[in-house]
Amino acid sequence: MKKMLSIGFWEFIARVILRNRIIILAGVVSITILLALQWKNIKFTQTEANLIPADDKINLDYNSFLKNFGEEGNLVVIATKDPKLFTPGAYKAWDELMTSIQSNKEVDLVISITNLKKLTKNDSLETFELTPLVNPKKTKSQEYLNQVKSELINKLPFYQGLLFNKKSGAIRSAVYLDKKIINTKARKEFILKKLIPAIETFENKTGIDLHTSGMPYIRTLNAKTIIDEIGLFIGAALLITGLIFFFFFRSFRATMISLVIVIIGVMWSFGLLGLLGYEITVLTALVPALVIVIGIPNCIFFINKYHQEYQVHANKAKALQRVITKTGTATLMTNITTAVGFATFIATNNVLLTEFGVVTSINIIALYVLSLLIIPIFFSYIPPPIPRHLGHLEREYLTSFMNWIVRTVKYNRIGVYISSVILLVIGIIGIYEIKISGSIIEDMPKKTTFFDDIRFFEKEFDGVMPLEIMIDTKHKKGVMKLVTLKRMEELEETILEIPELSKPLSIVNLVKYSKQAYYNGNPEYYELPTAQEQAFILSYAKNASQNSKENLLKSYVDSTGQFARITTFIKDENGEKMDAIEAQLRAKANKVFPASRYNVIITGKASVFQKGTKYLLDNLLSSLLFAFALTGGLVAIMFRSFKMVLVSIIPNLLPLLLTAGLMGFLGIPLKPSTILVFGIAFGMSVDDTLRFLAQYRLELSRNEWKIKKSVFATFDDAGISMFYTSIVLFFGFSVFMLSSFGGTVALGGLVALTLFFGMLSNLVLLPSLVLSLNKTLVGKQEYVEPIIDILEPSDEEVDQVERKKTNP
Template identity: 75%
Template sequence: MKKLLGIGFWELIARIILRNRIAFIAGIVLITVGLALQWKNIRFSNTEANLIPSDDQVNVDYNQFLKVFGEEGNLVVIGTKDPKLFTPKVFKAYNALIQNLAKDKEVGLVLSVDNLKILQKNDSLQTFELVPFVDSTKIADANYLQSVRKDLLNKLPFYSGLLYNKHKTAVRSAVYLNKKIVNTKARKEYILGRFTDKIKAFEQANGVDLRVSGMPYIRSYNSKTITDEIGLFIGAALLITSLIFFFFFRSFRATLISMIVVIIGVMWSFGIMGGMGYEITVLTALVPTLMIVIGIPNCIFFINKYHQEYYKHANKAKALQRVITKTGTATLMTNITTAVGFATFIATNNVLLQEFGVLTTINIIAVYVLSLLLIPIFFSYIPAPIPRHLGHLEREYLTGFFVWIINTVKYNRLGVYIVSLILLIFGIIGIYEIKISGSIIEDMPKKTDFFTDIRFFEKEFDGVMPLEIMIDTKKKNGALKGTNLRRMEELEETITDIPDLSQPLSIVSVAKYAKQAYYNGNPEYFQLPSSQEELFIASYIKNTAKGKNANLFKSYLSDDKSIARITTFIKDENGEKMPWIEQQIRQKADKLFPKERYNVVITGRSSVFQKGTNYLLDNLLSSLLFAFFITGGLVAIMFRSFKMVLVSIIPNLLPLLMTAGLMGFLGIPLKPSTLLVFGIAFGMSVDDTLRFLAQYRLELSRNDWKIKKSVFATFDDAGISMFYTSIVLFFGFSVFMLSSFGGTVALGGLVAITLCFGMLSNLVLLPSLVLSLNKSLANKQEFIEPTIDILEHTDEELDALEKNEN
């Protein structure tokens, strides 16, 4: 391996690149065109993330529920508190809106006040019939509409929580989309198109503020926001990184070349995404911007090295060749460690994170190759740098900064360790304050109208996120038995007593409604039939279930009536309470429905998402340990020194612990977005560690294995690149804070902070550890030759090689 990646190998690579410039440019153009043709295959995800493997019991239970009752996330609700709704003009217009929506092929059913059907007893047929609640011939009468409102709120308890809230201050309509389109592109196109247009037209014509929500609506607008932000991130990242780059190098040419490299990298990332058939999700949407943020540091490292070489001998050709030859393996390894940080997501057994890990890993290596090829080629065609371009090598602000660092490492290492220990304790204490969030909507854009509507329905109707309880009686028609209905009613009482849940809906409500209808609609009889009443009401229910009104039962019972469904809704802000809520329901369910006779499953999107967060936490922690192991293994292979393994891990572990502690004290919960911070930050921070250690190893050989002299000499060469790249990464990830998604903001901010901590840790703690742990190093024999030649080669070595080859 050492021979393979040694000086001769990179000398060969440098010659191949610089002697075949046109061929490489043509090859990159062809690859870019080929990948651009794959853009047509890019698709946007039509479902929210499922963080649990498909074979996990949580997903097995949820899929079983979907198999029995169909897609649960097909409900869109339209609500209002405006009393004008029950005035003749507005009510007529609202009727027209509902009827218009019902005609759309994407809509399966619309349930609203104007088309509401109520149960009515038919004694001659011994059945219940559904008859219109509103007489359409009387809706021009204002008094009649007020009586309709009064009857709805006071005489139809079955619709409490469904069409009106428990405070009787808000009403709503339920639009059930065709279940076949819920997870397709057609759903998004319909919601963002004709559906929204019709709602807005009604509001403008009648001056009534309608609130709209439900999972299909939320998912559609959430997806639209993700799509809109891709361009924002790419544009902002290009702008801020180009400005910083120009500030450092004072060269339009160098800035332009770097922008070309990362723009091609962005084009490749979209092409790779399309070619692999991956969908654009909230995570994969970040990949193109990440390529800019990660690609610019590569450009900085190569261009800074080119300027350093040209500053030494003013030989452009020699400088370009030595950019590749002197830094080949070191730059490759730092990119590999970055890729390893992202590749850890592949091991999470989660499709969403696996795709993110695969895409970022491939694209990181691709951007490295682009930088390695294009920067030397482009600079070979432009004039040599002028003194103004090289001025950044001796900037006063950098000089002062590094003087402070060197003095700190030289004279105050004890202070460095004390501060590090304090920060370590701070992080550990803060970790115990971190909470885990299972909220689906917490990361959604809070300044949008659709988020405001979510809060409206959470306040007025106790949420829009469904929680489902499926009760399998294991007997045909078992769910309709009086004993089981009373057990379900008792379970519903427990659900009602939990303040975070809405009033449940189930076959129990239908049975109560049947008794009310049997007693001519008297709301006082909205209760389960007694044992005696079951005998004469049962025949009515049985006939109704067989007739044209059978759909009344279909939503709450399986086809053979053996499985019953109880639906409640949870305020998504209480996602962290989900384990406690499920525990309360489970304890009661186990008492009422013995496991040997019944099977009770608690599921639903809100439950699956919350459990997915916990699953993700467990997997990412193990993945992070795997990243430590891989990084330590790379260092061990490169340096064959256990001391170097410790030296490489400790300065990168401390920033992660500090960030975790900061999250705890600031109340930032662990959730899918913030969990990604640690893997990303570690993979990128360890780059600086390897660059420093590689340069330190070179300085040892230059300075007769004198440790102190070598450590401080390392700052002169590697320090500037570490500083530049860290600043670019800090501001680059800060771009994500422009997002309207809370999770993306947290991801960008926390990674930026962690990388800032990492820079200081690598510039202060790392050299301090090197000096302390290697005090016993007396000669080069004790520092075993590395397995991989990661060192930047000396001028003497290169001159000797060139002389031998000539």
């Protein structure tokens, strides 16, 4: 009775769709136009991905640092190793470049050899003064420039590691951007339209190659690459899925309507981003291409069912109606499970992943609705399929493949289980080889100039990724006490002992430089003052700091003098060592700074990103367990059988473990991009499981509850659609391997591979498990009537409902 009511519902839906075609199409067009109007609200994110919840202590510490010292990632560095820089012509061009950069309103400060100032003592005023290192009137002399270079390298240790590398001769300039624009569009405009053209002009004029880096620069070019690739992904996904679709169906019209549906889906996805006010991030940038890859299998399922129905009775109207009545609930449930796979990201308590989960899950359901509405309406207007269009149902390569599957399940189930156990063991062994990566730049395009520049700065200046240490003295003006400075120096000595970290920068460097200046610039006195010297040297430094325009303290000490900052840089390739490095720094800080008198925070973008990766990894297991529970719950509701819950999970768990094992063997680390593989792949792979089990239950009722006969009959119907959709998904996700981002390449390749394993698992292991676990079934009484029936109704049941509608 319940099944009859279900058929009646979908028969009603079919009648509504086919009798209101113009109204429905007008509604689709109207929704598309309304969502297209939201495109104007789309914005690209101007910040890095923060994977940690806002209320987590890690974020609270980082925000505390930003509150006291402002945005840390405002430094752009420009460098060269070319010795021609210290020739009159090149030096003049370098001076002009730095002057032009400084003239921009987006720039707060430029520190370069051309405007470098050194501390000198003014005894009459008892203060230090900043005097120019270079006399611009003498820079036409090669001899003078040689003297400047010698003085910089040999007499100004304060600038070692900041502006020059004494060993290699590399020279760089530091460009500090206005902190207010770092997370705004103005940063992008400055980098792309002002800074890069100015640098290119210098290079063309002098023939000197410059290297440019720093977080603002990296973020801008990285974001530009992401935007450029959105169009690449959409175009490639349309092309590949369209070609595969046409190869299967040999119908230009069916291919075109499928592409129209997914294009509408893409337009809706952009409109949804604008409507919800979500920014385009490295994840949401993938959504339009995902819409295409996920939408085409829906079209395949509906069109394949239409062709199957038409082949049986050659009645177009009846075939279109039965596409809806016989697949309505099943396709809805499979789309829901896919949406659930993506929706699990919502439970991570992370804004970036939550937005990705919301947008993708809504778009998946929207694609289902579009396919359900447009495909029957489109085919109702065009002539029925010709024999060439139906030929795919009996192609030799397809029937040969399915026959091999059937033979394997029928005669070699022991071999299937042995192979599965071997693959499981291999996967588990590989899992132990997986490494965790918290590298910010690992997923960035490696074939770009700006990536090469990152490596240059890591080699010459020990990295560009900041690691910050903030020291709270708990008292105003506590930083400038000699005891505090000595404690900071002791901590900095530990930093210098860690090979992965650069030379630290802090108020300690400035105080040492002050002592050197007090002793007339003698570099031998570059050290902290003694207790006897501190009174007059520190008073000189404090007097110098009163000049607001040239306050050298402001970057390293807050306005109250309570908080101090130590900045070091870490080579990003050593992100995996971050925990050990922080543990070493924390142990030293706890020893040097008593908790009763000081509070020490270790933070910075490099640290936050690494911890964000670990947070995401910790949530991976809970998200997958949540996905398993939801899927198992759906199966339990639909089948009312624990055996079916078990059968639905095992074939989808094995591909995930096998993929994880391959990641370990191939050296692919767990990182934000690859962690997403498992939730996405599981949500999509379980579709085939539900389709197979739904068809299997139907075949049981058709074949007098004979298990073997029902299992093998299932292949004749569900097998083809499972094969088609899996092939489309495999090649569809392979599109992401065209990306220049390592993370996107890994995501596409691993999801494609997992789905391929999932197809084989669902076609071979799943039916084998069904046969083995259901051997003890006596008959129909073993199957409890499901709460929700997703089974495809038989022709007799549909005909019975139709007769009742016709003859009430």
